[in-house]
Amino acid sequence: MSTPEENPVTAAILVIGDEILSGRTKDKNIGTIADYLTAAGIDLREVRIVPDEPAMIVEAVNALRTRYTYLFTTGGIGPTHDDITADCVAQAFGVGIDVDERARAMLLERHKPEDLNAARLRMARIPFGADLIPNPVSKAPGFRIGNVMVMAGVPAIMQAMLDAVGPTLSGGARMLSETVEARGVPEGTYAGDLAEIAKRHAAVSIGSYPMMTPEGFRNRIVVRARDAAALAAARDEVAALVARLAP
Amino acid sequence: MSTPEENPVTAAILVIGDEILSGRTKDKNIGTIADYLTAAGIDLREVRIVPDEPAMIVEAVNALRTRYTYLFTTGGIGPTHDDITADCVAQAFGVGIDVDERARAMLLERHKPEDLNAARLRMARIPFGADLIPNPVSKAPGFRIGNVMVMAGVPAIMQAMLDAVGPTLSGGARMLSETVEARGVPEGTYAGDLAEIAKRHAAVSIGSYPMMTPEGFRNRIVVRARDAAALAAARDEVAALVARLAP
Structure with a gap:
């Protein structure tokens, strides 16, 4: 049973990706984030996994961000056509989205200017008003908008982003x-x-x-x-x- | 991106348990069920993980069973006070629940009558109108009510229940x-x-x-x-x- 003591600091995880639902990829991020939040005194209260479909992503983002202190998303922020998380989060918040100059500069740490094609620039598309979450592994950043942390699906990158954003969160009394x-x-x-x-x-x-x-x-x-x-x-x-x- | 071809046969998974959300236990059932459904031509469309709290379980059961062809739950059907899944599913369907004589007979295959105390009999509490899902490992059955399959959280038992119930499901065209x-x-x-x-x-x-x-x-x-x-x-x-x- 859950503790009857109220913890004012709560969280949810939203895993985005057809490959998890098909069984092709076995998720490792839920357990990693769960351990991290428990150590930080934040109660993980709910997890959802949804496919790469805009309506389902937008609905889940809005359901979870309004219900919990923090929402962490994983997956769908790469350069290919099935990477639609940033656009869906912008839509959920009702804000615009465009190439962000700070994010473009991060990508230029890894790619030559002539290699920064339209596909790679997708990884610099950030909803207006978001803060970037650095990605020391492959440079393409995640971001934080409001109480939502948008992170990569590749476990090593997700872990690095969690380490970057973790210290900025308010923890509760540790369980x-x-x-x-x-x-x-x-x-x-x-x-x-x-x-x-x-x-x-x-x-x-x-x-x-x-x-x-x-x-x-x-x-x-x-x-x-x-x-x-x-x-x-x-x-x-x-x-x-x-x-x-x-x- | 999800396939634009409609598959009329869809499914969701509801994982129930504080121990998954705290990170103490790492879920292995989602991947197993995902693989099984993909092989059966059933599209897994959504997964949720919720704590051992009646209101959250009932809400998730009703949200998912009305939206998809099938719902599979894992966890919370043992003999201890934190095992509340059967009661919550009964509540979600608005039906009663009591000790089921078929389930009691299954438990008696493993336990002597004098060992069938109140706690163990909790595992024979089955919502009215449900069919049992046999448990060859430790006898305490799962059950199916409407389109909801209620299964154990222990992976070996969940797997045996999935093997038992799987052949009764209507599959779609295989992906x-x-x-x-x-x-x-x-x-x-x-x-x-x-x-x-x-x-x-x-x-x-x-x-x-x-x-x-x-x-x-x-x-x-x-x-x-x-x-x-x-x-x-x-x-x-x-x-x-x-x-x-x-x-």
Whole structure:
């Protein structure tokens, strides 16, 4: 269950790309951003994956940017005809878009002027009013407009952009967590008592995560809270429960 | 870009679980289901990941089940207090939910009657009117209600449930695809001509996918269509373009 403590700083991710929905490319960015946000004290609340279709991208950008503190998009900012994220974000915000001179200068760090053809210049098209997110890997920048961070889909570039933009975000109180290994105790055996503990500790979130191993299920109980004392009190009760039930 | 050919058979995935959003667990089910649907001729059109919160689950179930032919959910059907998917799906459909005798019989294949406590019986709570999806791994079933398939989050169990339910789905015309390796040709060099080819072949979807390798970018152009002749014609033009530009 999610923590009942309110965190005022929330986020969503929008992954854009047919190649993820077809299964051809397996997304690696969601997990990377999730880890990053958790460490920064920002609650990732929702993720959506949509195809390279303007109406779906615009709808998702507007749904998520109005609902959460931050929205991170990945994918669709390259030079080819299927890269339409920047245009869709401009449309979602109702602003214009054109080649940005700062972005053109960044591209010129990598490309000779005579190689900066119309296709490559697409990567310098930035919605009016956006700030650029530098791309140390291949220069073509991402951008931030309002509370939306528009990043590349290639994982190494996305990671570099996240590192660049991350320090500019306001984090919340960091979520602390402790894991109790329920080795040898089936979920169905501890579930009733665990629910009672969860009820008694309203400021703590307790989840049970079964994992299959060659030796059978290996269950972990994860206790999460923003307050260290509340966390420790709940963790101690969970550990005592598991010890009592252990074979 | 998505194919302009209409496929009447579409799908969405709803991943349910705080552990995915916190980054603690890295999802593996989206890619598995995406591959499965592509092979079956079903277009995966959208994916959402939401936390273990009733309002968000119910809203997402209703948004996605009304928009697509099929909805697949993963996660939240175990015995612990944070497993609330079945109740939320019942609420989304406006039907009741209770212990299902068929599901109880399945659980009794694994558990002795005296071990079938209240927590384990939660796994037999099935919305009224649903059909069960067998779980050969740990017995606790998934279920299908209307066009919604409710499956486990543990990848091995999800896979077994998908194999069980898959043959009951109506597939569409299968999407065919061919990949042209643009070895040594940068995206920005072929993007303009590729857009022209894409425009000329309206029944074909053409995407360009850069991948970083230690030797630099390795780009692939993927041509997709449901019609083999249309696919071949576009693929030949793309291959000729790449050959012309190759260093």
